[in-house]
Amino acid sequence: MTTLRLGTRKSLMATTQSRHVADVLEERTGVTVELVGVTTEGDVSRAHLAQIGGTGVFVSALRDRLLSGEVDFAVHSLKDLPTGPAEGIALAAVYRRDDPRDALCGPAKLADLPRGATVGTGSPRRVAQLRALRGDLNVVPIRGNADTRLRKVTDGELDAVVLAYAGLGRIGRLDAVAEVLDPEQMLPAPGQGALAIECRSDRADLVELLRTVDDPATRAAVTAERTVLAALEAGCAAPVGAYATVEDTADVESSLYLTACVASIDGARQVRLSASGHPERAEEVGRELAARLFAQGADQLMGERDIEPR
Numbered sequence: 661m662t663t664l665r666l667g668t669r670k671s672l673m674a675t676t677q678s679r680h681v682a683d684v685l686e687e688r689t690g691v692t693v694e695l696v697g698v699t700t701e702g703d704v705s706r707a708h709l710a711q712i713g714g715t716g717v718f719v720s721a722l723r724d725r726l727l728s729g730e731v732d733f734a735v736h737s738l739k740d741l742p743t744g745p746a747e748g749i750a751l752a753a754v755y756r757r758d759d760p761r762d763a764l765c766g767p768a769k770l771a772d773l774p775r776g777a778t779v780g781t782g783s784p785r786r787v788a789q790l791r792a793l794r795g796d797l798n799v800v801p802i803r804g805n806a807d808t809r810l811r812k813v814t815d816g817e818l819d820a821v822v823l824a825y826a827g828l829g830r831i832g833r834l835d836a837v838a839e840v841l842d843p844e845q846m847l848p849a850p851g852q853g854a855l856a857i858e859c860r861s862d863r864a865d866l867v868e869l870l871r872t873v874d875d876p877a878t879r880a881a882v883t884a885e886r887t888v889l890a891a892l893e894a895g896c897a898a899p900v901g902a903y904a905t906v907e908d909t910a911d912v913e914s915s916l917y918l919t920a921c922v923a924s925i926d927g928a929r930q931v932r933l934s935a936s937g938h939p940e941r942a943e944e945v946g947r948e949l950a951a952r953l954f955a956q957g958a959d960q961l962m963g964e965r966d967i968e969p970r
């Protein structure tokens with residue numbers, strides 16, 4: 661009987677999603693999966709993620725363990741993966757997406773927060789879109805895991821925080837959600853709610869085994885979303901939202917619908933556009949949309965990255 665070592669960050673969110681993928685893989689293939697906890701720079705650094713570059717801080721330590729052979733595969737939150745390819749690493753599977761939306765956590769819905777309420781988030785994308793929705797809010801940068809952020813609300817330091825609904829579900833904290841923000845109001849990060857399963861690209865039989873947990877519809881959707889991000893030459897620290905859905909992958913008629921936005925960090929200006937195409941053309945759909953965003957001034961909007969309150 662084969663035992664595979666699954667490298668994972670040690671947080672509750674990471675171990676929950678890793679164990680879930682492990683269980684599904686065990687059930688579908690008969691292998692045994694053992695979790696191996698790995699500490700990453702993103703878990704120990706006190707700097708704001710946007711400042712330490714954001715891209716890849718949670719990911720590179722796990723990839724190092726794959727390349728050294730200490731672990732066989734890794735599960736990441738897909739939105740934390742840099743868009744560029746990684747030498748020697750294969751994206752063997754994209755696991756079916758959970759709820760992709762952002763959630764406002766605190767005592768009140770967005771419309772019911774008092775004027776000038778203080779809302780915490782570390783993400784320029786959320787900052788820009790929050791300010792676009794409610795220009796009076798005092799949006800402040802925060803860091804730390806979801807539990808730490810939620811505690812700032814219960815401690816009274818903040819009136820609310822915005823976190824990914826999927827992550828809150830994985831740590832059992834959906835009780836903290838006051839309002840789930842519809843993508844019409846707030847576009848999620850590219851890949852939000854989906855999981856990436858990576859292994860060494862030279863292990864062809866392992867790539868094939870891991871593919872049993874791949875979800876082609878999610879893969880096409882996140883490919884389109886991440887292509888927008890890559891084509892804009894933006895990282896996870898950019899005020900860029902993107903969300904794609906796929907209808908009926910089996911069908912020749914099936915369609916992918918993609919919406920993306922770029923917003924100025926003060927929330928005053930926003931470009932938001934949609935495109936569609938066959939899921940097999942996910943990259944082209946993403947590239948075309950990025951070109952249209954550029955044509956509407958996306959690069960000027962992205963230039964303004966200071967997330968400190970005005």
Ligand SMILES: NCc1[nH]cc(CCC(=O)O)c1CC(=O)O
Nearest residue numbers: 737739823824826827852853854
């Ligand atoms: N950057 C941290 C991160 N990476 C993935 C998630 C949530 C789960 C997901 O989107 O899959 C979170 C926390 C958050 O944004 O609230």
